[in-house]
Amino acid sequence: MTTSASLPAKQQVLQACRGELPENNPMLRCAHKLTTLHERRLGAGQEDVDEIDAARANLIREIDRWITVQLPPAHGAAHIHTETLGAVIDRLAQFTARAYAALASASEWDLWDAWQRLAELAVGYDDLAAEVSAGVRRLPGAS
Numbered sequence: 001m002t003t004s005a006s007l008p009a010k011q012q013v014l015q016a017c018r019g020e021l022p023e024n025n026p027m028l029r030c031a032h033k034l035t036t037l038h039e040r041r042l043g044a045g046q047e048d049v050d051e052i053d054a055a056r057a058n059l060i061r062e063i064d065r066w067i068t069v070q071l072p073p074a075h076g077a078a079h080i081h082t083e084t085l086g087a088v089i090d091r092l093a094q095f096t097a098r099a100y101a102a103l104a105s106a107s108e109w110d111l112w113d114a115w116q117r118l119a120e121l122a123v124g125y126d127d128l129a130a131e132v133s134a135g136v137r138r139l140p141g142a143s
Helices: 010-015 026-042 045-072 085-105 106-134
Strands: none
Touching: 010 026, 010 085, 010 106, 026 045, 026 085, 045 085, 085 106
């Protein structure tokens, strides 16, 4: 399933989370920054966690504002999604950071679980992006 030109496909988001930024897209830049913050958060103390979480909240809002102006309004009968696209991207960034951390320090089961969660969420993102782009699903806070 492909997405519209305004929303990157899952492969692009995952590449951005890994640090590969092939295009100048605000959402992809934020995805990369969120992953970096989640990597820092994995080994941070409580003082740093609060600062990191505040920075994450700002990036999530930045994604949500960008998405609002990129997409046409949803159809009147469109179902609402349970979370914003910024929150979904934040979880993709979190799962990416955890999956790469699991390569170095986890059991086989933990490693498999981390990569499985990331893969499932990436497919969910792609489906959501296609539905939002088609106007058959709307995001919280969007008109």
